[in-house]
Amino acid sequence: MLRMDRTASPGIVLVSHSAAIAEGLAAMAAEVAGGDVRIVAAGGGPGDTLGTDGGRVAEAVREADSGAGVVILADIGSAVLSVRAVLNDGMADGVAAVLADAPLVEGAIAAAVTASVGGDREAVRAAAEDAWNVRKL
Amino acid sequence: MSASSEPCRAVRLPNGIDLHARPAGALVRAASAYQSAITLSAGDRCADAKSILQVLALGATGGTEVAVAASGSDASEALEAISSLLATLA
Numbered sequence: 001m002l003r004m005d006r007t008a009s010p011g012i013v014l015v016s017h018s019a020a021i022a023e024g025l026a027a028m029a030a031e032v033a034g035g036d037v038r039i040v041a042a043g044g045g046p047g048d049t050l051g052t053d054g055g056r057v058a059e060a061v062r063e064a065d066s067g068a069g070v071v072i073l074a075d076i077g078s079a080v081l082s083v084r085a086v087l088n089d090g091m092a093d094g095v096a097a098v099l100a101d102a103p104l105v106e107g108a109i110a111a112a113v114t115a116s117v118g119g120d121r122e123a124v125r126a127a128a129e130d131a132w133n134v135r136k137l
Numbered sequence: 138m139s140a141s142s143e144p145c146r147a148v149r150l151p152n153g154i155d156l157h158a159r160p161a162g163a164l165v166r167a168a169s170a171y172q173s174a175i176t177l178s179a180g181d182r183c184a185d186a187k188s189i190l191q192v193l194a195l196g197a198t199g200g201t202e203v204a205v206a207a208s209g210s211d212a213s214e215a216l217e218a219i220s221s222l223l224a225t226l227a
Contacts (some may be wrong), residue, residue, distance in 0.1 A: 032162035034190065106190055113162055113189040117169040134190040 011064025012036040015074040019044035020077035052082040058091035067123035069096035102128035156197040158200035173209025
């Protein structure tokens with residue numbers, strides 16, 4: 001069984017092909033959410049290339065977890081595949097992590113704010129996925 | 138519908154303070170503490186005050202007027218808190 005502590009706040013992992021995107025977005029989401037949410041960037045491939053690195057994602061998931069599980073957001077294509085491989089291969093050491101089917105930037109902001117007001121992992125995931133429904137124009 | 142009895146209030150945002158990023162997050166966190174549904178409107182747009190993406194999409198800039206409406210069991214407290222928060226954003 002996966003551990004889930006409902007008194008803790010869910011963590012968020014941001015996976016992008018670009019380390020700069022993941023780190024910049026983590027900073028932006030933390031600013032909007034007020035800084036009490038554990039948001040970990042997992043961007044870039046091995047050796048600072050553009051890409052994704054399953055080991056880095058797994059490490060970020062473990063770092064983001066404080067007992068309430070983790071919601072992962074990814075950018076495109078192989079980032080999604082890398083996250084799925086990490087989850088399917090059990091690389092996250094039993095952390096209750098889920099991949100949100102959400103746009104990365106908007107989803108991260110919505111997820112971070114929802115975690116900051118006490119949302120559980122499923123609420124955080126739902127907030128990220130609801131980002132598809134908010135139009136820009 | 139008893140829309141006419143729903144409490145609402147218009148607030149002017151402080152000059153130079155746009156409802157984005159950190160101020161928007163602070164507003165959504167405050168709104169989330171109430172059971173009531175809280176709606177903001179600015180120009181021709183409306184937003185659920187508990188949805189950060191909707192609040193950001195309002196695009197309300199400093200000095201403009203935002204209308205706040207609340208409905209629910211704690212509507213008057215919510216209206217008071219959100220209105221004063223908006224008016225004193227820094």
